[in-house]
Amino acid sequence: MTRGIEIRTSPHLKRVVTVDKIMRTVVLALLPIAAFAVWQFGLSALLLLVTTTGVAVLTEWWFARASGRGNTVADWSAVITGLLLGLTLPPGFPLWMAAVAAFVGIALGKALFGGLGYNVMNPALVGRAFVQAAFPVAITTWTPAFAPGRFTEVIPSTLTAPFMQPIAVDDWIAGLNLDGWSGATPLALQKFEHIETPILDSFTGMIAGSAGETSALLILICGLWLAWQRMLDWRIPVSVMAGAVLMALPFWLLDPSLYPSPWFVLCSGGLMLAAWFMASDMVASPVTAKGVVIYGLFIGALTVIIRLFGGLPEGVMYAILLGNAVGPLISSWTQPRVYGAK
Amino acid sequence: MAEAPQDRATAAASAPLLTQEETLTADTFIRGLWQENPVFVMLLGMCPVLAVTNSTINALGMGLSTTFVLVFSGILISLLRHWIPKQVRIASYIVIIATFVTLVDYAIQAISLELYAALGAFIQLIVVNCIILGRAEAYASKQRVLTTIVNSLGTGIGFTLALLALGTVREILGNGTILGISLFGPDFQPWLIMILPPGGFFVLGAWLLYFNWLRLNRLRRVTTFTGAPADAR
Amino acid sequence: MHVELQTQPTATPVWPMLRTLGVIATLSGLLVVLADQITQPMIAEKQRLLTEQLVFQVIPGAVTKRDFIITADGRLEATASGASGEPIYAAYTAAGQLQAVAIVGSGGGYAGPVQVMFAYDPSCQCIVGSQVLKSNETPGFGDKLDTDPAFRENFRALEARVDTAGTALANPIVTVKHGTKTAPWQIDAITGATISSRAMGKAANQAAQRAAPVIQRDLAKLTQPN
Structure with missing residues (x-):
């Protein structure tokens, strides 16, 4: 071995962006959304977020230790998974189920594939898909936002004993004496009753829904900030939204009384949060510039198809998981030609 | 002492090529239970493993049916082994296996229509279960009747235990019961995914993970004792 | 060798x-x-x-039953006569009175057909009970068809009146959205399990459309003693 001259290929100048710096910035961008969720749904949302984040970090720590990969908690990625998962769950979701979701998300969605950088799918969504299939009733039980006394008492179902059925919330909701509470999210109302919630309400978050998915405006601001910080590829959220609008538009023009308007499609459900913070997952999305646009359009269009014609009111979770699954294929199709090669 | 696992591993590896008639030992039986477990080691017969293990009773019914077919088709094939020309051996085996599957099919209907409805087409599909044809081709067609019975029993019980391993976990989590008896009271929240098809994949994956972990651990111990790497089996 | x-x-x-x-x-x-x-x-x-067990489950209180067949051309025959067609089961009280007739229908659900046995009471011309025989509906949603108390209430006296011509139901049985039931021939759906509820409605309609006119026409055959 000769020593002395070190020969390396380009690039020779690098911007110092480490994994943990990216992840910390994403966490920072998620904090306002989490804070809004807590303000809106109170103590239960706080406990939910703490549980998912805590269990996600613990699971990550345990798997890293068991597989001898060193301390991977410090890269903050488990914190993001935990936070995102908590934000996509209903605020009154029993904590033990949330813990199951966080464990499955990290263990099945990430650790078993080999940890950060090797996961095929977004871990938070893997966890959520698991509990969606395991506890379909609990995950579609919604509670009203801005309940009086939300900072001093928790929603009864939150503190369900582990492995037991969620405590019924009907009496608790009835005790709140809310006018016009139907227990349905805007998406369910639209799908089953064809009633469209005013756009302004879903834009500013004055509606029922998952803990962190209600305010499209806030998510948009946080996402834009992250894009401006160059911590996410802006092409992904933009093409997801474009895909959703393009798919929803013809149906809406055909029959506005039956099909939702493109605005409603954008602002309702988990689309906004998913577009900005989940579809843009760096590991699970394609790597080429052309690829991410195809990937985004695919997710957006699929979301609308599932919403309109599937059995469930919301489809963005499955759309992204499917998008993640075809991601590597899209990457290999859209490999740019090497300069000078035929 | 430390060489024993290695010997067994070599014997197991060459087992499918055996042309000599095997002498009856404890290993004839245990092999199918453990080292050559059809589900957890050989990954054979995945179709019933995933499809009918959503409750303990279904798993037990399926496992015992398969064992019955395995043992009796083994006996007949072993008895006829000198008379079956090799050109028509597969056809002969399939006819023999199909006969016993039909018998099981009738028997289950006569015993419990409920179980019959739950197992559905998977009883008839035992005909094409590769464990049975595999045993017929690799063992029963070359071995004496007695060793065939013992070996088929071992494989069948190994298959039944594997199905039960999946069935009990899926029933406990997915329904809160075991053999229909409630374990946690009426407030238990069932994990519906466990009795749906994906649950089969999850539980099978978890068991495979556990057995591979066991094997790696044993391997690590053998390596530290002898200082030489042993076969992963 | x-x-x-x-x-x-x-x-x-x-x-x-x-x-x-x-x-x-x-x-x-x-x-x-x-x-x-x-x-x-x-x-x-x-x-x-x-x-037998199923029939007595759908028609509680009945102690004996007799099997009949609705033939393809719409006649009611005793099963013993060897005719082939859709089986129905007439159930009788201890006093030998015809209590209700068990009829079977099926409707497309969320995951394949849902097959249901209904108890049809010829005297009130209504469906008075139900029991799902076969369904692949998602556990947790689909099994509500048999357990949800509010939904079971629909089948306490679901109207299945035969029209004046005596060939079909006067009002087809339909499933309506939860909370919008206005007529006795409507089924109030379960929230969150609308498709399964609709399958149940389709099954009830199919069963009643086929069996009710025949039963009403040949009621004498059912009520007369063996």
């Missing part, structure tokens, strides 16, 4: 092949026939018990 196999490939042993396959097929046939002979009565008995 081993050596023999290796030297053989030149000649095809036609006779041994035929002989072996013949012996095996004969043996197989014998075994299957034997098993069939032994189990057939047991299976028939099990099936009879199962139907």
Whole structure:
């Protein structure tokens, strides 16, 4: 071995962006959304977020230790998974189920594939898909936002004993004496009753829904900030939204009384949060510039198809998981030609 | 002492090529239970493993049916082994296996229509279960009747235990019961995914993970004792 | 034997092949026939018990039942007569009074057809009970069809009145959105399990459309003693 001259290929100048710096910035961008969720749904949302984040970090720590990969908690990625998962769950979701979701998300969605950088799918969504299939009733039980006394008492179902059925919330909701509470999210109302919630309400978050998915405006601001910080590829959220609008538009023009308007499609459900913070997952999305646009359009269009014609009111979770699954294929199709090669 | 696992591993590896008639030992039986477990080691017969293990009773019914077919088709094939020309051996085996599957099919209907409805087409599909044809081709067609019975029993019980391993976990989590008896009271929240098809994949994956972990651990111990790497089996 | 196999490939042993396959097929046939002979009565008995149990579950209080067949051309025949068609089961009280008739229908659900047995009471011309026989609906949603108390309420007296011509229902049974039931022939759906509820409605309609007119026309056949 000769020593002395070190020969390396380009690039020779690098911007110092480490994994943990990216992840910390994403966490920072998620904090306002989490804070809004807590303000809106109170103590239960706080406990939910703490549980998912805590269990996600613990699971990550345990798997890293068991597989001898060193301390991977410090890269903050488990914190993001935990936070995102908590934000996509209903605020009154029993904590033990949330813990199951966080464990499955990290263990099945990430650790078993080999940890950060090797996961095929977004871990938070893997966890959520698991509990969606395991506890379909609990995950579609919604509670009203801005309940009086939300900072001093928790929603009864939150503190369900582990492995037991969620405590019924009907009496608790009835005790709140809310006018016009139907227990349905805007998406369910639209799908089953064809009633469209005013756009302004879903834009500013004055509606029922998952803990962190209600305010499209806030998510948009946080996402834009992250894009401006160059911590996410802006092409992904933009093409997801474009895909959703393009798919929803013809149906809406055909029959506005039956099909939702493109605005409603954008602002309702988990689309906004998913577009900005989940579809843009760096590991699970394609790597080429052309690829991410195809990937985004695919997710957006699929979301609308599932919403309109599937059995469930919301489809963005499955759309992204499917998008993640075809991601590597899209990457290999859209490999740019090497300069000078035929 | 430390060489024993290695010997067994070599014997197991060459087992499918055996042309000599095997002498009856404890290993004839245990092999199918453990080292050559059809589900957890050989990954054979995945179709019933995933499809009918959503409750303990279904798993037990399926496992015992398969064992019955395995043992009796083994006996007949072993008895006829000198008379079956090799050109028509597969056809002969399939006819023999199909006969016993039909018998099981009738028997289950006569015993419990409920179980019959739950197992559905998977009883008839035992005909094409590769464990049975595999045993017929690799063992029963070359071995004496007695060793065939013992070996088929071992494989069948190994298959039944594997199905039960999946069935009990899926029933406990997915329904809160075991053999229909409630374990946690009426407030238990069932994990519906466990009795749906994906649950089969999850539980099978978890068991495979556990057995591979066991094997790696044993391997690590053998390596530290002898200082030489042993076969992963 | 081993050596023999290796030297053989030149000649095809036609006779041994035929002989072996013949012996095996004969043996197989014998075994299957034997098993069939032994189990057939047991299976028939099990099936009879199962139907009986189901009928008495749907029509509580009944103590005896008689089987009838609705033939393809719409006649009601006793099963014993050997006619073929859709089976219905008339259930009687201890006093020998016709209590209700069990009829079966099916409707497309979320995951394949849902097959349901209904109790049809000819005197009030309504459906008075239901029991799902077969469904692949998602556990947790689909099984509400049999357990949800509010939904069961629909089948306490669901109208299935035959029209004046006596050929079909005056008002087809339909499933409506939760909370919008206005007429006695409507089924109030379960929230969150709308598709399964609709399947139940379709099954009720199918069963009643087929059986109710025939039962009303040939009521005498059902009520007369054996």
